[in-house]
Amino acid sequence: MRSASLSMALFLLISLLSFSLSSSSGEAGLRFPRYDGKERVLDIDAENWKRIVKESPMLCLLYHDSPGSGNTAQKQFHLTELTLEMVAQVLDGRGITFGLVDAKKDKKVAKKLGLKETGSMYIFKEDHLIEFDGELSAHVITEFLLDLMDDPVEFLTGEAELRAIYALDDVSRVIGYFKNVDSEHYKAFEDAARDFQPHIPFYATIDKATAKKLSMKLNDVQFHEPFTDHPVNMADKPHTEDEIVHFVKEHRRATLRKLRPEDMYETWEDDIDGIHIVAFAEEDDPDGYEFLSILKDVAQANTDNPDLSIIWIDPDDFPLMISFWEKTFGIDLFRPQIGVVNVTDVGLLGSFRKRTFHEGKKLDDLQWKHRVKTGWTLTA
Amino acid sequence: MRSASLSMALFLLISLLSFSLSSSSGEAGLRFPRYDGKERVLDIDAENWKRIVKESPMLCLLYHDSPGSGNTAQKQFHLTELTLEMVAQVLDGRGITFGLVDAKKDKKVAKKLGLKETGSMYIFKEDHLIEFDGELSAHVITEFLLDLMDDPVEFLTGEAELRAIYALDDVSRVIGYFKNVDSEHYKAFEDAARDFQPHIPFYATIDKATAKKLSMKLNDVQFHEPFTDHPVNMADKPHTEDEIVHFVKEHRRATLRKLRPEDMYETWEDDIDGIHIVAFAEEDDPDGYEFLSILKDVAQANTDNPDLSIIWIDPDDFPLMISFWEKTFGIDLFRPQIGVVNVTDVGLLGSFRKRTFHEGKKLDDLQWKHRVKTGWTLTA
Numbered sequence: 154m155r156s157a158s159l160s161m162a163l164f165l166l167i168s169l170l171s172f173s174l175s176s177s178s179g180e181a182g183l184r185f186p187r188y189d190g191k192e193r194v195l196d197i198d199a200e201n202w203k204r205i206v207k208e209s210p211m212l213c214l215l216y217h218d219s220p221g222s223g224n225t226a227q228k229q230f231h232l233t234e235l236t237l238e239m240v241a242q243v244l245d246g247r248g249i250t251f252g253l254v255d256a257k258k259d260k261k262v263a264k265k266l267g268l269k270e271t272g273s274m275y276i277f278k279e280d281h282l283i284e285f286d287g288e289l290s291a292h293v294i295t296e297f298l299l300d301l302m303d304d305p306v307e308f309l310t311g312e313a314e315l316r317a318i319y320a321l322d323d324v325s326r327v328i329g330y331f332k333n334v335d336s337e338h339y340k341a342f343e344d345a346a347r348d349f350q351p352h353i354p355f356y357a358t359i360d361k362a363t364a365k366k367l368s369m370k371l372n373d374v375q376f377h378e379p380f381t382d383h384p385v386n387m388a389d390k391p392h393t394e395d396e397i398v399h400f401v402k403e404h405r406r407a408t409l410r411k412l413r414p415e416d417m418y419e420t421w422e423d424d425i426d427g428i429h430i431v432a433f434a435e436e437d438d439p440d441g442y443e444f445l446s447i448l449k450d451v452a453q454a455n456t457d458n459p460d461l462s463i464i465w466i467d468p469d470d471f472p473l474m475i476s477f478w479e480k481t482f483g484i485d486l487f488r489p490q491i492g493v494v495n496v497t498d499v500g501l502l503g504s505f506r507k508r509t510f511h512e513g514k515k516l517d518d519l520q521w522k523h524r525v526k527t528g529w530t531l532t533a
Numbered sequence: 534m535r536s537a538s539l540s541m542a543l544f545l546l547i548s549l550l551s552f553s554l555s556s557s558s559g560e561a562g563l564r565f566p567r568y569d570g571k572e573r574v575l576d577i578d579a580e581n582w583k584r585i586v587k588e589s590p591m592l593c594l595l596y597h598d599s600p601g602s603g604n605t606a607q608k609q610f611h612l613t614e615l616t617l618e619m620v621a622q623v624l625d626g627r628g629i630t631f632g633l634v635d636a637k638k639d640k641k642v643a644k645k646l647g648l649k650e651t652g653s654m655y656i657f658k659e660d661h662l663i664e665f666d667g668e669l670s671a672h673v674i675t676e677f678l679l680d681l682m683d684d685p686v687e688f689l690t691g692e693a694e695l696r697a698i699y700a701l702d703d704v705s706r707v708i709g710y711f712k713n714v715d716s717e718h719y720k721a722f723e724d725a726a727r728d729f730q731p732h733i734p735f736y737a738t739i740d741k742a743t744a745k746k747l748s749m750k751l752n753d754v755q756f757h758e759p760f761t762d763h764p765v766n767m768a769d770k771p772h773t774e775d776e777i778v779h780f781v782k783e784h785r786r787a788t789l790r791k792l793r794p795e796d797m798y799e800t801w802e803d804d805i806d807g808i809h810i811v812a813f814a815e816e817d818d819p820d821g822y823e824f825l826s827i828l829k830d831v832a833q834a835n836t837d838n839p840d841l842s843i844i845w846i847d848p849d850d851f852p853l854m855i856s857f858w859e860k861t862f863g864i865d866l867f868r869p870q871i872g873v874v875n876v877t878d879v880g881l882l883g884s885f886r887k888r889t890f891h892e893g894k895k896l897d898d899l900q901w902k903h904r905v906k907t908g909w910t911l912t913a
Binding site: 183184185186187188189190224225228229232235239243244245246247288289290291292295296299303304307308309311313314315316317318320321354356417418421436437438439440441442443446469472473474475476477487 | 563564565566567568569570604605608609612615619623624625626627668669670671672675676679683684687688689691693694695696697698700701734736797798801816817818819820821822823826849852853854855856857867
C-alpha cells in the first residue's frame, strides 16, 4: 500500500516537474483544453451508417435540422459542429464515435436508427439507446457522456456515505439492498439502472448495518423523490428488471423538480395539461434560499397530488437563458420569482413575487392558498 | 399588491400564449439562445481605444495572444471570438461593450489600459478594473458579468436567510452589521465590497435580531472562511474602506478552497512556495462526499496554519478538464484522489488514494500525519 502511494506521489511529481519546464505561466496542471483543429466528427449518410454502427462500441449522434443556405444558419451550424468537435477532442481515446445526422438529407437513415427529435443527441451503447435532450454545450454533453461511462450502480457503506444520499436531495434516487453482487436480484436491479443512467442515480448496499439505517430489508428497493424525506418502498419483493423499471417510471415525475441543463427539454415537455408552476430562485442567494425552503415545504405537503408539477430553475445554472427569460416573462431574475406557465390552456392561474415575503407573510396567506386549478390547493 | 400580482400573471400568460402559437415543439419558454451571426465584439486598436473607453459605461476586454497564421491557431482564435460574440449577444441591451486586444498588434494600447496577462479578461466598470481569470466559456463569462451587475451587498433579515449563509460554506463571505444604509460605516463597507465583487460576496444586516444571531455588535465586520464554523471578527471598529479591504485580503486565502471555473487560474497561481495539496472529489458521489467531509475536518483543524493550501476540485465542475488531468496525473477521476502538486520544488511530499478509507482507517493513521513539509502536520 505504502509503496504504491509513494510511487504515485513520485509520478505526480515527475509529471508536474516536466510541466513546470514547459510552462512559465504558473498554470501547470490547469491548462484548459483548446480546440486542436482536428476533425473527429463524422458525417453520417446512407453509404456509411451501417459500417459505423457496427464498428462503434459507443456511438453518439446529433440529429439536427438541415442548416439551409443562409449565412446565419451556416454560422449557427458551424458553432454546433465546433461544440461537438470539442467534446470529441476531450473524450478522445475513450472509444466513442461522434456523428451528425441531417434531418433532411439523411431522413431515411434517421428513421432506420430510430432518431426522432431534431436537436437531440442519441447515444447507442451496448443494447441501449439513450436520448440526450439537454443543453448543447461542450460542458454539459461531456459530463453526460462521462456519467454514462461510470458504473450504473454505486455502492453505499457506512454512515458518511449515507449522508451523501440525503445531501443530494435535488434529484430522484433509487436504492436497493441485496445479499451480494452475485445475487440475481442485484443483477435485475443493475440492468434496470442502465435504463435510467445517467438521469437517475442508482445505489445499492450489501451491508447489513447500512441497510438497517435505511430501514430496508433484503431485496428491498426504495425510490427517493427529490426534496422529500420519505422514500417509497416497492411492494412484493424480490423484483424483476421490468418491475423495477415500471416502478421508477411511475414515481419519476416528482412534485418539485429542479431543471437541469442535461435534460432540460425532457423535463419541460413533461408538463401537466400544458401547465407547470415555475419558480426562479438562486440557491446561493439568501432571498432565493429562503424562497426555496418554502417551496420544498409546499412540495412535501403536496407530494401525493399527481396533478401538480413545480419546476425550480436556479438562474445560476442557465446564465445564457437569463436575458431571454427576463424579456419573455417580463421579470427581474436578480430576485426570486414564481409564476404559472400555461402553454395550452386559457385561464388565470395566479402568480406572485418574492417581495411579499419581506412583509413577513407566509406562503399560505397568499394567492397560493386559493385553488389555482381543480385539485391544486397549495398549503405549506 | 394583489392587482400587481394579477397583472403580472396576465402578462406571463399572454407572453406564453403568444409563444405557443409560434412553437409547436412544446418548448415554449425554453428556447436556448443560438448565435444570431451578428458581430458585436469590437477590435480595439490604437485608433479607437480612447473613444471606446470614454463611451462605454462598462467595457469588457479580452487580452489575447496574437493568433499567428497557422490553420489550427486561426481555428482556435475563431472559436474564442465566437464565444465572446455569444456572451455579447445574450447580454445585449445591458450596456456592456465587448472588445478584443491583441497582445502583439496592440501592445501599446494594452499597456495604457493596464492589461497584463493574456488569456484574461479585463472589465472596466465605474472606477474599478476587474480581472476575470477563469474558464473562457460563454456560460462562465456570462455568469461572472451578471454577478458583477448585481448589488455589491446583499441584505440579510431573519433566520431563513441566515441559514443560506451557512449553507453556502464553500466560498469566503463577509458580513457587516450597521445602523442603516445611510450610515457612513455602511458606505465604507459597500465601497470595499465593490473591490471584491463578484469573487467574494458581501452581506449586511441592519436588523438587531439578525445581528444578535450572528453575535455581532454595531459596525462589526466578520470574515467567514470556507468550510469553517468560526468567523473572524475585525478589531477596532468602526472601519474605513481601506481597513476592510486590507482585512479581507489578509484572510482571503483559506486553508481549503474549492476551485471555481470563474477564478480557477487566480486560485491555482496563488500557491504556497509552488505547492498545493490537491483533492479531487465529486460531492454528488457517496465516496467523494465522505472524502470531502474528512477534508473539511482537516482544514478546520489546521485553519491557523498559514503555510497550508488545499484545493478541492469537483470534477463535475470541469468536465472538459477530466481527460487532461487523468493523463497528466495518471489517475482515475471516477474515484476520489488526493496528491501534492509541486511545480517548483523537489522533494517527496506524500500522496494517497481513497481506497484507504474503505479499510476503515482514519486520516491521521495515514501518511498525512507525517510531516510533509516543515509546519505541515495534518491531523483531523
